Amino acid sequence: MLIPQSKQISLPLINLIRLNSFPILNQLHLEEKLLRTTSGNWCIVNDGAIPPTIVMGVSGKLPELVNLDLALRDNIPVVRRFSGGGTVIVDDGTIFVTLICNKNAVPGLQPYPQPIMSWTGQMYGDVFHGSGDFRLRENDYAFGARKFGGNAQSITKNRWVHHTSFLWDYDAKNMEYLKLPAKAPEYRSSRGHMEFLCRMKEYVLSRSIFMERLMSSLGSHFSVEFVEEETVAGRSDTPYHCSSKLLTRQELEEACLSQHENLG
Template identity: 65%
Template sequence: MGVSGKPAELLEIKPVLHDEIPVVRRFTGGGTVIVDQGTIFVTFICNQDAVPGLQPYPRPIMSWSSLIYDQVFRGIGDFRLRENDYVFGDRKFGGNAQSITKRRWLHHTSFLWDYEVRNMSYLKLPKRAPEYRLARQHSEFIWCLKDYLSRLTFIERTVNALGTHFSLKSVDSEANRDSSAVKFVPSTRLLTRQELEEAMSAADSKNSLAESISPY
């Protein structure tokens, strides 16, 4: 879930606890997504001047990213950026989140390659949803990338599209890890069972109070 996400508003906490589903609060904004083997992540981590003329603010970065994926999905489906989502027509297949600092910005996307229908039951319909969702349930709102192209083709087309904007080279992230560097303390973290139980308890108490003062 996003950095400001509230578990009681976004998750069906009781089944999440029962099935021992890990809940991660990431350091970026955005909504809550189910992550499993059917998820593909793509992240751009850029210095402020990496893209000439691009203003380091959410909407310009989002618009720029859609130009990249317009190349990736050219000739495949009805791709577009709708509000903060990547969609084919009116069905979402990619959710975005960002982090912007003084000298750098990060834009990452969780692409829905495939999903288990039953896993979507862990998510509530968010109070703040894009207008085009029209209160549709998850099964009527989201779409799988696998119905349009293979995973390998998607990766190849993404790399090729980025190659028109940047000079690329492959690196081994583990081989480039500098053990002598200053220790990194991540702000993304796993929520504890106690935190989730407290969130559920607080929500139940709030609902009970609302019911007790509701007029006839």
């Protein structure tokens, strides 16, 4: 049972980093650095990412998730991130919010996937209150039956990461780079991308209003302190293994060739 924050003597500190059009691979590297080399709580908000990039979970299989012929033809970067979860394509219409927290940062919250997902669903429920039929559906954020926010998590011994890509807007053509996953949430009901997804801008008046609501909700759980990204980059010399990586063209071509051989 979560202990109401109003009964806490003081709120835990969280460091907030605001980014704009920050490349998603750089963001993932920053997240992993903060997760593995610091002991504080962090929130990273990145408004848009360039260039358009396909991002896969740590155990995702390329041929099953990515239309490799199209991705290779159009030189779309493919990144494998350090966390689990599904495959997305992100661009300047995507808003990213990442929480990196110690396991005791939220009183009463057990550091396991479903409790974390439930708690973040409550936090974002405050953000989207009055902006449509917001729901936590399985591991997605949705308005009604249509998804607008995808989530992934990574949990270590003492810390956890929950990161979300919100579809403020998206280019329908970009969805052609993604295959329909074999393993999908039940509520998707075999719908294609266009029938399954919606745009957050259809429910929230502006990106700035979303940011204001996010800061308000975050401030009800944490004492928020703004930190510049530049000051974080060189903060720690602690060695760590950075596992998020850009897949090489050779890796994509080999996966594509293997796929065609199997089909043949």
